[in-house]
Amino acid sequence: MKNQIKILLVALPLFIALIGWIMTAIAPGPVATFLIDTGYNVAKLAGMLFLVQHTDFIKTPYFKLIACCLVGVIIGALFKLMHWPGATVILSGSLLAIAVIYLLRFAHKEEKGRSDKLKLAWVLTAYIGTALFFMDWIPRDFLYTADILLWLSIIDFLITDYKSEQQNAAPFTAKEAPLRKVD
Numbered sequence: 001m002k003n004q005i006k007i008l009l010v011a012l013p014l015f016i017a018l019i020g021w022i023m024t025a026i027a028p029g030p031v032a033t034f035l036i037d038t039g040y041n042v043a044k045l046a047g048m049l050f051l052v053q054h055t056d057f058i059k060t061p062y063f064k065l066i067a068c069c070l071v072g073v074i075i076g077a078l079f080k081l082m083h084w085p086g087a088t089v090i091l092s093g094s095l096l097a098i099a100v101i102y103l104l105r106f107a108h109k110e111e112k113g114r115s116d117k118l119k120l121a122w123v124l125t126a127y128i129g130t131a132l133f134f135m136d137w138i139p140r141d142f143l144y145t146a147d148i149l150l151w152l153s154i155i156d157f158l159i160t161d162y163k164s165e166q167q168n169a170a171p172f173t174a175k176e177a178p179l180r181k182v183d
Contacts, residue, residue, distance in 0.1 A: 006050055007158060013043035044147070047154035051119065054157065062105040069097045080134075088134050095131035099124050115156050122149035 020035025057063055076091030102123045109116065126146035132138045 006161065009046045010043050010050075010154065010158070013039040013041075013046065015039070017043065044150065047150065047157075051153060051157055054161070057105070060105060062101055065101045066098050069094045069101065072097070092131040092134050095127045095134075099127040099131075102127075115153065115160060118149060118153040118156055122146060122153050125149055 017036045017039030020032045020037075020039060023029070023032035023035065052058070072090055072094030076087055076089075076094055079087035079090055102120065106112070106116065106120045126143070126149075129138065129143050129146055133140060133143060
């Protein structure tokens with residue numbers, strides 16, 4: 001049941017984005033673009049929340065370091081909005097620091113599964129790619145790679161979560177079924 005709600009929270013915004021995409025084919029306009037952008041970004045946010053919610057990362061000291069770096073990202077973004085000097089340095093430095101901290105956390109982790117490797121690839125691609133984009137070293141199209149890795153991580157999480165829910169729902173397998181007494 002929990003898994004169905006998670007899938008619904010990701011699928012419903014994607015369905016809204018699909019409606020917007022169909023609307024652009026019929027009658028392009030700002031409403032269709034709004035539906036696409038909003039639906040896609042809400043689905044991404046829901047997926048990211050599922051990934052963060054089901055991890056032990058928040059309990060580690062690395063999370064506190066990343067939280068400090070996120071403050072730097074916010075300050076850099078505000079500098080960028082105000083067109084103040086040093087905005088790109090603050091923003092890029094904070095994004096690169098997040099990538100390095102997450103890489104160190106991954107290196108110190110004892111068990112590294114497929115989902116951990118996918119999340120690492122996503123974090124490195126997203127944060128390093130965004131930093132390089134802000135420095136005008138790479139085109140915006142490179143950032144789609146991070147989106148693809150994020151969706152692979154979300155799909156892997158949903159499949160893994162579904163399988164574990166199915167295993168927990170079945171109290172025993174056919175081999176472990178209790179034998180009935182024959183009278």
